[in-house]
Amino acid sequence: MNGLWRDSGVALAALVLLLGAPLAFSSPAFEDFIIRLSALALFATSLNLLVGGSGMISFGHGLFYGFGAYAFALLMQRTTLSLASAVLLTLFLAALVALLVGAVCIRLKTIYFAFVTLAIQMLFYSVIISWVSLTGGDQGLQGGIPRRVIAGIDINQQGHLYQFCAVLLVAGLFAMRHITASPFGMTLRMIRDNEARAAFLGIPLWRPKLAIFVLAGVFAALGGILASLFVSGAYPEFADWPFSGQAIFAVMLGGIDSFLGPLAGSAILLALNDIFTRLTEYHGLVQGVVILLFALGLRRGVLDFLRVLPGRGEVASR
Amino acid sequence: MKLEVRHLTKRFGGVAAIDDVTLDFPSGSLSAVIGPNGAGKSTFFNLISGALLPDGGQILVDGEEITGRSQAAIVRRGLGRAFQVAQFFPTLTVRENLMAAVAAHRGQWGDLARRFPPPGARTRADEIAAMLGLAESVDRVAATLSHGDQKLLDIALALALEPKILLLDEPTAGMGPEERARMIDRVQHVWAEQKLTLVFIEHDMEIVFRIAERVAVLCYGRLLAAGTPAAIRADPAVIAAYLGTEAPKP
Numbered sequence: 001m002n003g004l005w006r007d008s009g010v011a012l013a014a015l016v017l018l019l020g021a022p023l024a025f026s027s028p029a030f031e032d033f034i035i036r037l038s039a040l041a042l043f044a045t046s047l048n049l050l051v052g053g054s055g056m057i058s059f060g061h062g063l064f065y066g067f068g069a070y071a072f073a074l075l076m077q078r079t080t081l082s083l084a085s086a087v088l089l090t091l092f093l094a095a096l097v098a099l100l101v102g103a104v105c106i107r108l109k110t111i112y113f114a115f116v117t118l119a120i121q122m123l124f125y126s127v128i129i130s131w132v133s134l135t136g137g138d139q140g141l142q143g144g145i146p147r148r149v150i151a152g153i154d155i156n157q158q159g160h161l162y163q164f165c166a167v168l169l170v171a172g173l174f175a176m177r178h179i180t181a182s183p184f185g186m187t188l189r190m191i192r193d194n195e196a197r198a199a200f201l202g203i204p205l206w207r208p209k210l211a212i213f214v215l216a217g218v219f220a221a222l223g224g225i226l227a228s229l230f231v232s233g234a235y236p237e238f239a240d241w242p243f244s245g246q247a248i249f250a251v252m253l254g255g256i257d258s259f260l261g262p263l264a265g266s267a268i269l270l271a272l273n274d275i276f277t278r279l280t281e282y283h284g285l286v287q288g289v290v291i292l293l294f295a296l297g298l299r300r301g302v303l304d305f306l307r308v309l310p311g312r313g314e315v316a317s318r
Numbered sequence: 319m320k321l322e323v324r325h326l327t328k329r330f331g332g333v334a335a336i337d338d339v340t341l342d343f344p345s346g347s348l349s350a351v352i353g354p355n356g357a358g359k360s361t362f363f364n365l366i367s368g369a370l371l372p373d374g375g376q377i378l379v380d381g382e383e384i385t386g387r388s389q390a391a392i393v394r395r396g397l398g399r400a401f402q403v404a405q406f407f408p409t410l411t412v413r414e415n416l417m418a419a420v421a422a423h424r425g426q427w428g429d430l431a432r433r434f435p436p437p438g439a440r441t442r443a444d445e446i447a448a449m450l451g452l453a454e455s456v457d458r459v460a461a462t463l464s465h466g467d468q469k470l471l472d473i474a475l476a477l478a479l480e481p482k483i484l485l486l487d488e489p490t491a492g493m494g495p496e497e498r499a500r501m502i503d504r505v506q507h508v509w510a511e512q513k514l515t516l517v518f519i520e521h522d523m524e525i526v527f528r529i530a531e532r533v534a535v536l537c538y539g540r541l542l543a544a545g546t547p548a549a550i551r552a553d554p555a556v557i558a559a560y561l562g563t564e565a566p567k568p
Binding site: 003004179181182184185186189190192193196197200201202207208211 | 367369388389390393394398399405406407408409410414417418419421422423426427428429430431432433434435436475476478479
């Protein structure tokens with residue numbers, strides 16, 4: 001249980017730092033960055049539960065991010081549910097959707113899995129674009145998120161939203177860390193490494209695969225909820241394929257084999273965007289060059305790179 | 319446990335890869351399956367272990383039919399197997415490989431309530447590693463093991479399931495003479511210690527006739543002969559089809 005204590009310590013320290021930061025220096029830009037980071041990092045880390053943790057390369061993970069954002073925003077606008085109830089109901093609905101999508105997809109292998117998940121995401125995107133009366137179509141969901149003050153927390157104030165996002169980011173990452181470090185997480189690594197062997201050890205492959213597909217969908221939806229709070233609504237881009245691509249870039253940049261890799265990758269990606277959007281309209285080009293550098297040059301993400309540096313011996317190539 | 323195969327048949331297109339094979343493997347016996355390349359030996363193992371569905375016939379473990387069950391169900395019935403090309407988890411260490419297999423065997427593969435490894439798994443993993451002579455390699459990443467150690471790890475993973483019946487597909491494939499001797503030594507040791515019903519596929523006739531109690535010969539999917547090594551060596555049909563005139567002298 002040493003790992004659990006260590007991770008709890010790290011999570012607690014991170015939370016104290018994040019919540020304490022605004023007391024030490026007040027920077028709306030920093031708070032803004034952390035809010036956006038919390039949404040993208042939860043999304044990218046949940047994707048890596050599938051890609052790095054289980055060897056299931058999904059191109060359509062943005063479906064759950066988009067679903068989380070729209071479902072939450074609509075629940076807040078059209079019902080009188082409290083903030084917490086709306087969050088929980090959104091996560092529950094996301095789990096149901098993931099269960100349905102997963103039931104169709106998980107039996108497919110590699111590229112077929114990737115493309116069927118992508119196809120289902122694009123179907124969802126088309127529904128958002130077409131169902132204008134519900135979703136606002138390509139204009140996005142307007143009207144804002146109504147304020148519901150509970151226990152003194154007003155999510156429409158940036159300071160309170162920052163605290164809310166910081167807590168959910170740390171809690172979400174901690175929960176995902178626990179999943180990857182559990183016997184269940186090890187089962188997923190076995191499936192990633194060698195499905196045939198895992199089957200002959202008596203593991204009914206579809207059950208752990210479907211379970212992680214649903215869990216990853218729920219955490220992606222949590223990211224979507226935070227994004228919805230940040231933009232006070234939802235945009236179809238959340239469910240569009242380039243956004244799924246962003247998460248894959250974040251995973252690659254940060255490191256597929258390190259738990260915190262996707263978090264680091266998300267931070268780098270957001271920082272690069274913020275800096276280069278200000279300097280040049282060709283920020284997409286800069287992003288592309290950086291990704292090529294990592295994919296072709298370094299061949300692993302930043303944290304994977306740090307992890308093998310201090311003479312930890314060989315890391316098996318995959 | 320006793321393993322019985324009745325009229326087992328498997329066709330790929332028009333070709334019968336296994337054609338009406340009936341064989342008994344008594345509880346606690348050590349048997350070899352031999353035959354030329356393409357005789358259907360690996361298909362035979364794939365049918366028994368549930369990797370392939372037979373077109374006809376039955377497979378029984380201690381009199382209970384397991385034909386058509388899932389691989390996982392057959393594993394739970396007490397049947398383990400190792401592969402011609404060693405199958406293991408390359409990015410995990412030897413100990414992690416074995417601890418994961420032990421957890422799977424104990425039904426803890428879906429456990430979310432604790433951290434890996436579950437209590438007791440480490441001790442058990444180290445016991446199994448020691449049984450196969452892998453004790454010094456437990457902390458090594460499996461992908462970096464020698465070929466021979468990878469084959470041993472594959473067998474070790476099967477043993478983590480505490481099987482009663484163990485199928486080994488060419489345990490000495492691709493090994494030099496020294497590694498071969500060590501492997502056979504380990505296999506015999508494990509068979510005796512665990513009181514297993516052990517069936518292995520082997521091309522090295524010297525090994526087969528030295529250690530097997532019973533030998534079955536497959537040729538073009540059919541059972542050519544089955545019996546004691548002495549009987550097989552003297553069987554004219556086996557000599558003509560497989561052993562040739564160069565059959566080892568008794």
